[in-house]
Amino acid sequence: MTESLLIPIIMTIVGAATPILLAALGELVVEKSGVLNLGLEGMMLIGAVTGFAVTATTGYAPLGVVAAMIAAAASAGLFGFLTLTLTANQVATGLALTIFGIGLSALAGENYVGQTVDVFGSVFPAALAEHPVLRVIFGYSPLVYVSLLLVAAVSWFLRKSRAGLILRAVGESDLSAHSIGYSVIGVRYMAVLFGGAMAGIAGCFYSLVLTPMWAEQLTAGRGWIALALVVFAGWRPMRLLLGAYLFGAVMTLELHAKAAGFSLVAPEFLAAMPYLATIAVLAIISARKTGKSLAPACLGKPFKPSS
Amino acid sequence: MLIELEKRKEPSKAMLYLTPVIAVVATMLAGAIIFSLIGHDGFGAVRKIFLAPLLDTYKWQDLGVKAAPLILIGVGLAIGFRANVWNIGAEGQYIMGGLAGTGVALATWGMTGWWILPLMCIAGIVGGAAYAGIPAFLKTRLNVNEILSSLMLTYVAIQVLYYLMRGPWKDPDGFNFPQTRLFTDDQILPTVIPSTVVHLGVPLAFVVAIAAWFVLSRSVFGFQIRVVGAAPAAARYGGFNTNKTIWAALLAGGGLAGFAGILEAAGPFGQMVPQFPTGYGFTAIIVAFLGRLHPIGIVLAGIILAVTYVGGELAQSSIGLPAAATGVFQAMMLFFLLATDVLVKYRIRFASAAKAGDAA
Amino acid sequence: MKTFTRRTMLKTTAAAGALPIIGSSALAADPLKVAFVYLGPIGDHGWTYAHEQGRQDVIKKFGDKVATTIVENVAEGPDSERVIRRLAEDGNQLIFTTSFGYMNPTLKVAKRFKDVKFEHATGYQRAPNMSTYNARFYEGRAVCGTIAGHMSKTGVAGYIASFPIPEVVMGINAFTLAARKVNPDFKTKVLWVSSWYDPAKEADAAKALIDQGSDVIAQHTDSPAALQTCEQRGPMAFGQAWDMSNFAPKAHLTAIVNRWGPYYEARIQQLLDAKWESGDTWWGLKEGVLEMSPYNEAIPADVQAAAEATRTGIIDGSVNPFTGPIKDNTGKERLASGALGDGDLHKMDWYVEGVQS
Structure with a gap:
């Protein structure tokens, strides 16, 4: 029983959680620097189509992932140029980026519809990756392990590193950071590009791992869930990890409950739950005013040094 | 850094009016070139998307119908944006307004009377405003960021819609298809120009925009909104209540979005369907910015966006341009607009070695 | 142009x-x-x-x-x-x-x-x-059901479905009835995903159904995601709307291929001849608006023959997927003998015995 049911369930949860985790982790860094990029969905789609196209052409998935990171980061760079250099409104620019990503990925992917590539599967030897029990540890795409390493890295970076401290300072009080000589715009550019690259990997996870194909709007709105997750996690990487797996678990167990013939609650309620939970978390952390877990003070506000 | 911004002493009036034009023209040029390079008829596409709908007077009715909800929502959002209240959940408020009005329509189904339609409209406004009241409450009581809460609530509203369509409000004679009954004649907006599709909601949108213009430029409320937005500290000093402004801004935005929702449901849709949300609430954010947060500007911006939608369909059916290309065109126009926006408040100087390029 | x-x-x-x-x-x-x-x-x-x-x-x-x-x-x-x-x-x-x-x-x-x-x-x-x-997509689903009845070892099919409209319901029923003709204990587990197109969700739905004992997956959603999942995990599956075998060369048994060409050609010809009339057309395998894509070589010859018998039987009228007696999944008898008419199918909102939904 455990072997036949528990292990595949865990593996499905990991699969559902990983791309959202990747995208949300990037956005978390972006938001920590004080920038709100609502273009997550668009960047993910650009990453998904690029990753698929390059993999289909070269037959080498890692190259596809790198290309996806570059392409999505480039689109993030465009966002950065508009919002950081030209101080355009971040909300409007992010929405425009989403529209752009949906359209551009559809145009670019026209010739790849209906093709397929080999799934970007495990890199461990088959004895481990396909072992009935051990596959729960070794049976994933390398991107899953990458996502976990990145959570740890980002967590360390934000809490312990000097650069992370600066990034947080820029997000909390851009004017003070500026006055002690840090380049607010420079830091934010780096964060935005990182967020783009992460969205690119997240997009690839759909087009190369979960459903190795390209079709328009392949990510089907997962970017918005990732956006909610950042808030749900209170801008903390470790909580983000928990939140992403919790989300994956709820979605997977719902399907299992339905497949077993139970339907406990309306499916619409479950679909609304990530967002309701996020609002609840927002309300709770804001009410507690612990300071640390609140939204970065400069979130969404353009930086205009007044000199 | 190649580009340096130098703040103007006064926002440039010329640039305020000029930049939207620059953005549209730049989009047309860049679009024509890019789409020609990737093997489409770029110049044809630009002509179809941007000009054809305007040149053919017969298509103006479509522009009006498409622009009306964008204008209504955009005007409501602009009130908030001017006060630095970032309601980006208009899509959800639009849905909730539509649903509230639909609730009245279903409750009065089979009845007749002139009062039904106004009641539906009131329900729509109240529904949208009440839904925007949630972020207002969270913001004023718990200091919850309204960008995030209003965005999250949009996705909740979509699920409420799906639930009602699949279950309680499903047309009993509709073969189990998830949609409501068709509204009756007394529940449908009348057509104001015979033999066109122009329904009552279209002139109403223009009336609301003009009314908002007067309120914003002439009334104390308008002044308060501007002061709170521009200088919250000064507003407090001047005795303006920030919380009240937040409430007013969100309720106005939500109410107008809800109004747009019921006008769409009782107008072009004539029923409620799961496909009701088509992104007007998000597009209206863009419209609000394109219109420089000015009601009259928003009217023009709503029409421009409507032109690209209608023109995009024309470009598809006439020169076979894929639908995705329309999205790219719209996004490009926004990018150019947002990029040139900077010219209003800043002068751009190209630093030392920088070989000038486009501003975008 | x-x-x-x-x-x-x-x-x-x-x-x-x-x-x-x-x-x-x-x-x-x-x-x-x-x-x-x-x-x-x-x-x-x-x-x-x-x-x-x-x-x-x-x-x-x-x-x-x-x-x-x-x-x-x-x-x-x-x-x-x-x-x-x-x-x-x-x-x-x-x-x-x-x-x-x-x-x-x-x-x-x-x-x-x-x-x-x-x-x-x-x-x-x-x-x-x-x-x-x-x-009449349900005719193709009856062919799939015949194959599933023969090929399934667990006797349980998973069915990924979008919305419970008559079109989808009759497909589920035709599939199950055909499978139960072969294997009277056959069960169909229906999983509603409330979407026509959401690849990641369809894939996860397939995984859940497989994990709960289905060894053949049918779908009434649009993406090939479930097929890809089956290709990785082993079960068999049927394609939707188009031959999707390139997504799952091993798992893809056959697909119901939508072919609107014959209908479009006929109506245009009628209009050209000034003979167009309003009406309701519900064509099927016979008129060629749907076809079965080539059977997978992995299907044994006798099963292929049984599938072909269903298909040709439907075409010549000797087989009707909805022939009585039919009980619904609450045990109530819905049809003692004869066959369900088009009117009944158009408003079908109940499931035949063996469907778990």
Whole structure:
């Protein structure tokens, strides 16, 4: 029983959680620097189509992932140029980026519809990756392990590193950071590009791992869930990890409950739950005013040094 | 850094009016070139998307119908944006307004009377405003960021819609298809120009925009909104209540979005369907910015966006341009607009070695 | 392709010498203008793609006797009404609207353009100049059910479904009835995903069904994601709308292929001959609007023969997938003998014995 049911369930949860985790982790860094990029969905789609196209052409998935990171980061760079250099409104620019990503990925992917590539599967030897029990540890795409390493890295970076401290300072009080000589715009550019690259990997996870194909709007709105997750996690990487797996678990167990013939609650309620939970978390952390877990003070506000 | 911004002493009036034009023209040029390079008829596409709908007077009715909800929502959002209240959940408020009005329509189904339609409209406004009241409450009581809460609530509203369509409000004679009954004649907006599709909601949108213009430029409320937005500290000093402004801004935005929702449901849709949300609430954010947060500007911006939608369909059916290309065109126009926006408040100087390029 | 706006059309007619009616006979040299309104992008490789293939068949058959126009990605609701109306204004004489949600918009436009013919797919509203058409997809599902009944070792199929509308319900029932003819204990587990297209969710739904004992997966959603999952995990699966075998060479047993070409060609021919009439057309395997894609070599010869027997039986009328006695899944007898009529199928909202939904 455990072997036949528990292990595949865990593996499905990991699969559902990983791309959202990747995208949300990037956005978390972006938001920590004080920038709100609502273009997550668009960047993910650009990453998904690029990753698929390059993999289909070269037959080498890692190259596809790198290309996806570059392409999505480039689109993030465009966002950065508009919002950081030209101080355009971040909300409007992010929405425009989403529209752009949906359209551009559809145009670019026209010739790849209906093709397929080999799934970007495990890199461990088959004895481990396909072992009935051990596959729960070794049976994933390398991107899953990458996502976990990145959570740890980002967590360390934000809490312990000097650069992370600066990034947080820029997000909390851009004017003070500026006055002690840090380049607010420079830091934010780096964060935005990182967020783009992460969205690119997240997009690839759909087009190369979960459903190795390209079709328009392949990510089907997962970017918005990732956006909610950042808030749900209170801008903390470790909580983000928990939140992403919790989300994956709820979605997977719902399907299992339905497949077993139970339907406990309306499916619409479950679909609304990530967002309701996020609002609840927002309300709770804001009410507690612990300071640390609140939204970065400069979130969404353009930086205009007044000199 | 190649580009340096130098703040103007006064926002440039010329640039305020000029930049939207620059953005549209730049989009047309860049679009024509890019789409020609990737093997489409770029110049044809630009002509179809941007000009054809305007040149053919017969298509103006479509522009009006498409622009009306964008204008209504955009005007409501602009009130908030001017006060630095970032309601980006208009899509959800639009849905909730539509649903509230639909609730009245279903409750009065089979009845007749002139009062039904106004009641539906009131329900729509109240529904949208009440839904925007949630972020207002969270913001004023718990200091919850309204960008995030209003965005999250949009996705909740979509699920409420799906639930009602699949279950309680499903047309009993509709073969189990998830949609409501068709509204009756007394529940449908009348057509104001015979033999066109122009329904009552279209002139109403223009009336609301003009009314908002007067309120914003002439009334104390308008002044308060501007002061709170521009200088919250000064507003407090001047005795303006920030919380009240937040409430007013969100309720106005939500109410107008809800109004747009019921006008769409009782107008072009004539029923409620799961496909009701088509992104007007998000597009209206863009419209609000394109219109420089000015009601009259928003009217023009709503029409421009409507032109690209209608023109995009024309470009598809006439020169076979894929639908995705329309999205790219719209996004490009926004990018150019947002990029040139900077010219209003800043002068751009190209630093030392920088070989000038486009501003975008 | 020359564009034909309303204005240029008016000019043309004026130039043609105040012809009373613009009919195919009046302007015999001009091609018949036919338009198609699509819900998805052509690149969806599913529902819309299949309609587009039908249009390609039309182009192949009629050449320059017809001029076709498409508009893709048209949202259901007012947007579709505008698109349909504009296509009518632009002088299209026959307009196919290919999604259920276009029903009321098509009807509204049809009332205003009495001289233009409209064809709405999958709906139930008609007018003197508006027909409806659909395909008997359930016939193909009965063929799939026959194969599933033979091939499944666990006797449990997983069925990924979108929304419980009659079209989907009758597919589930036809599949299950056919499978239970082979294996009387056969069960179909239906998993509603409340979406026509969400690849990641469809894949996860397939995984859940597999984990709970299904060794064959059928679907009434549009993406090949479930097939890909089966290819990785081992179970068998059936394709939807199009031959999806390149996504799952091992798992893909066969697919129900939508072929709208024969219907489109027939209606256009009727209009060219001035014999077009409004009505409801519900064609199936016999008329060729759906086909089974080539059977996977992994299907044993006797099973292939059984599947073929079902298919040819449906074509010659000797097999009806809904033949009594039929019990529903609460044990109530729904049909003692004979076969369910089209009227019963059109409003089917119950499940046959063996369906767990």
